[in-house]
Amino acid sequence: MAQQDIFVTRPCIPPLEEYIDQIRPLWESKWLTNMGDLHRQLEQALRQKLGVDRLSLFVNGHLALEGILQAMELSGEVITTPFTFASTTHAIVRRGLTPVFCDIKETDGTIDERKIEALITEKTSAILPVHVYGNCCNVEAIGQIARRHGLKVIYDAAHAFGVKLNGKGIGSFGDASIFSFHATKVFNTIEGGAVSFRDPALAPALCEAKNFGILDEETVVFAGGNAKMNEFQAAMGLCNLRHFDEEIAKRQALVTAYCQQLSGIPGLRMLRQRPGVRPNYAYFPILIEAEEAGTDRNTLYQALRDYHIFTRKYFYPLITDFDCYKDQYAQTPLPVAKKIASQVLTLPLYGDLGLENVEMICHAVKKILCK
Numbered sequence: 001m002a003q004q005d006i007f008v009t010r011p012c013i014p015p016l017e018e019y020i021d022q023i024r025p026l027w028e029s030k031w032l033t034n035m036g037d038l039h040r041q042l043e044q045a046l047r048q049k050l051g052v053d054r055l056s057l058f059v060n061g062h063l064a065l066e067g068i069l070q071a072m073e074l075s076g077e078v079i080t081t082p083f084t085f086a087s088t089t090h091a092i093v094r095r096g097l098t099p100v101f102c103d104i105k106e107t108d109g110t111i112d113e114r115k116i117e118a119l120i121t122e123k124t125s126a127i128l129p130v131h132v133y134g135n136c137c138n139v140e141a142i143g144q145i146a147r148r149h150g151l152k153v154i155y156d157a158a159h160a161f162g163v164k165l166n167g168k169g170i171g172s173f174g175d176a177s178i179f180s181f182h183a184t185k186v187f188n189t190i191e192g193g194a195v196s197f198r199d200p201a202l203a204p205a206l207c208e209a210k211n212f213g214i215l216d217e218e219t220v221v222f223a224g225g226n227a228k229m230n231e232f233q234a235a236m237g238l239c240n241l242r243h244f245d246e247e248i249a250k251r252q253a254l255v256t257a258y259c260q261q262l263s264g265i266p267g268l269r270m271l272r273q274r275p276g277v278r279p280n281y282a283y284f285p286i287l288i289e290a291e292e293a294g295t296d297r298n299t300l301y302q303a304l305r306d307y308h309i310f311t312r313k314y315f316y317p318l319i320t321d322f323d324c325y326k327d328q329y330a331q332t333p334l335p336v337a338k339k340i341a342s343q344v345l346t347l348p349l350y351g352d353l354g355l356e357n358v359e360m361i362c363h364a365v366k367k368i369l370c371k
Contacts, residue, residue, distance in 0.1 A: 051169030061180025267293020
């Protein structure tokens, strides 16, 4: 049993002195927000780190997604996944668009590209897949579908910071990708987010979307919001970016230990990453197949809490089962998504978790499942 509570995640933060040194110039400049020097430095550093040509910072990942939906002037229907965080669908709905839900794949939890085309109608304007847990979608197949039907592709890459596919940054696929820099992510700016995008013509619209639609001191072109990243967030990002590779190396060692110790347990399955991916080890989800395991996911979840190990049913319930969306939209069958949502449990994972805690967590899982 853990001597103290172990939570599913914990923020990565730099040494206090490093952060203080980073923000110290703000006391001289008094420039705290509105795209200051640190904001510009972080944008440039992230373009390089993510391997993208264009990137716009936002105050959080959710408003980054709303911003790109607004900038692209989409209408009608957007095909997306029900197996994601609430933000993905909320952004679609809040922009006056209609989500159309596509089932997912059992292998990795990403949208099933084989089922997308059947959902396309004359109202469809975009496809919005999610690189869930940092697992890469089939970007090649999705791109081909989009080109055949003249659709935009926007990836929710909130989980996929730093991921590469065949040597290319994950943000370079599709028409745009959004990233989340929330405190729980592998890279954080406390809160924060960004959009990487292909079309340079979108740059002014994204800037206006996050700055009230203001073009200049006397011109306001549309009803934009306030979604600017401030300088304190940017400073945290610049500090954390220096430590990112170290954080990933720690997580890799922990994931390796998890895989070694949990492999071969009846009824416990892990999702598979597609070939050619350099992962970011953002999460460690397991699936509990109750019939073979002899217990279900909910029982394991509760039993681990008794060990002071706090996991998360991530993602449960499905978006389509939310009170605010139930019976709101025409639904195609989603058997795989419903099955995985009932089985998934994400175990604790963060750089400073330590191998001894992974060993203790695995011991507890085995004791519960292998009675």
